Amino acid sequence: MRRFVRVWAILAALLALPGPALAADTIGVLLLHGKTGMPGQMKPLAATLTAAGYVVGAPEMCWSKRRIYDKSLSGCFADIDAAIGRLKGEGATKVVLGGPSLGAMAALAYAATHEGLAGVIAIVPASDPADASGYPGLAAGIAAAKKLIAAGQGDVTTQLSDIVTGDTAITVTATPNAYMSFHGADSPVATVTGGLATVVMPKVTVPCLWIAATHDPSQQVAASVFAKLPHNARSQLVKVDADHAGAPDASGGAVTAWLATLAGD
Numbered sequence: 152m153r154r155f156v157r158v159w160a161i162l163a164a165l166l167a168l169p170g171p172a173l174a175a176d177t178i179g180v181l182l183l184h185g186k187t188g189m190p191g192q193m194k195p196l197a198a199t200l201t202a203a204g205y206v207v208g209a210p211e212m213c214w215s216k217r218r219i220y221d222k223s224l225s226g227c228f229a230d231i232d233a234a235i236g237r238l239k240g241e242g243a244t245k246v247v248l249g250g251p252s253l254g255a256m257a258a259l260a261y262a263a264t265h266e267g268l269a270g271v272i273a274i275v276p277a278s279d280p281a282d283a284s285g286y287p288g289l290a291a292g293i294a295a296a297k298k299l300i301a302a303g304q305g306d307v308t309t310q311l312s313d314i315v316t317g318d319t320a321i322t323v324t325a326t327p328n329a330y331m332s333f334h335g336a337d338s339p340v341a342t343v344t345g346g347l348a349t350v351v352m353p354k355v356t357v358p359c360l361w362i363a364a365t366h367d368p369s370q371q372v373a374a375s376v377f378a379k380l381p382h383n384a385r386s387q388l389v390k391v392d393a394d395h396a397g398a399p400d401a402s403g404g405a406v407t408a409w410l411a412t413l414a415g416d
Contacts, residue, residue, distance in 0.1 A: 176245050177242050178244075178246070178247060178413065179205065179206040179238035179244075179245070179246045179247070180200050180205050180207050180208070180249065180272070180406075181207075181208045181210070181246060181247070182197060182207065182209045182249055183210070183212050183231070183248070183250030183255075184209065184211075184215065184254050185250065185253050186219075186252060186278075187214070187219060187321065188215060188216065188254075189215055189216055190209040190211050190215075192251075193250070195400045196400065196402060196403055196406065197209050199403035199406070199407065200407065200410075205410065206238055206242055208238045210230060210233075212230060213230060214227070219324075219325065220325035220329045220333065222329060223328060224257070224260070224332040224333060224339075224340060226329075227257060228257075228261055228264075231248070235248075235267075245269040246267070246269060247270040247271065248268055249272025249274065249360075249406075250274060251275055251399045252275055252278075253278055253333075254274075255275065256277070256347060259273055259359075260347075262355045262359075263354035263355050268357050269358075270358040270359065271357060271360070272359075272362070273360065274362045275364050275395050275398045276343055276347065276361070276369075277343060277369040277395065278341055279314075279334060279341050280342070281344050281345065286318055288314050288318075288321075291312045292311040292330065292334070293331070295309075296331050297327075300327045304327065305331075306326050306327075307326060307327075308325065309324070309325075309326070309327065310322050311324075311327070313334075316396075339351045343369070343372055343376055347376060352376060352377075352379035355381070357383070358383050358385035358386050358412075358413060359380055359387075360386070360387050360389070360405070360406065360409040361373060361386075361387070361389070362389055362398060362402050362405055363388065363389070363390050364390070364391055364392075364393040364395060364401070365391070366393060367393070367395040367398065374388060385412050385413065387409055389405045
């Protein structure tokens with residue numbers, strides 16, 4: 152009996168010893184390129200984050216130059232789900248979603264409606280002008296899409312006018328319904344001061360890094376829209392010395408510094 156008592160005493164002492172520390176979380180960062188961009192747009196920032204030890208993904212989204220609007224916004228969210236799954240398959244235990252311009256808009260809209268993200272990186276969020284009447288190409292595209300939807304042709308692929316990078320006219324081949332999921336009055340990504348500020352930002356409860364570029368006119372509203380976020384001690388608004396196109400490449404230092412604040416969550 153004494154022998155058994157001694158054995159149990161030894162086992163109890165061993166169990167009381169501190170065990171090995173749990174492995175730290177591995178943060179994955181999913182970078183969504185801008186409108187008419189391609190994954191290569193994210194290469195410099197992705198390289199910086201990879202060098203810092205993060206698992207990085209940069210999928211081609213349904214607003215790319217090749218694919219533009221081949222799915223609705225909700226279909227694009229399904230693509231994000233799949234890309235997050237791939238990052239986790241590569242070892243990420245939690246995921247931060249981000250990107251520039253329309254990629255930032257989509258990342259915020261996704262975060263507002265999906266659980267499980269560790270944070271959002273919104274680099275110079277931008278989309279349509281608040282008033283499309285001053286942009287004939289965009290106004291014509293929206294008018295044509297509305298007319299086709301009213302005629303029951305919302306799912307018929309056609310050519311529609313659009314704009315990119317401020318006011319550069321482009322033509323896209325898409326269904327009116329997919330087109331309007333990005334441009335309609337009820338779209339969460341149509342305008343920064345509209346759906347993003349009033350509908351999306353109040354629902355983003357995870358930490359958010361908003362990067363505004365000092366030479367980007369679209370970021371004049373950054374502070375007021377950022378203020379729509381619920382309070383989170385880890386959310387930050389920072390500025391980088393760049394224009395709209397150069398903001399992703401200029402954001403490496405700010406992004407890596409902010410990601411470090413998420414460690415241990």
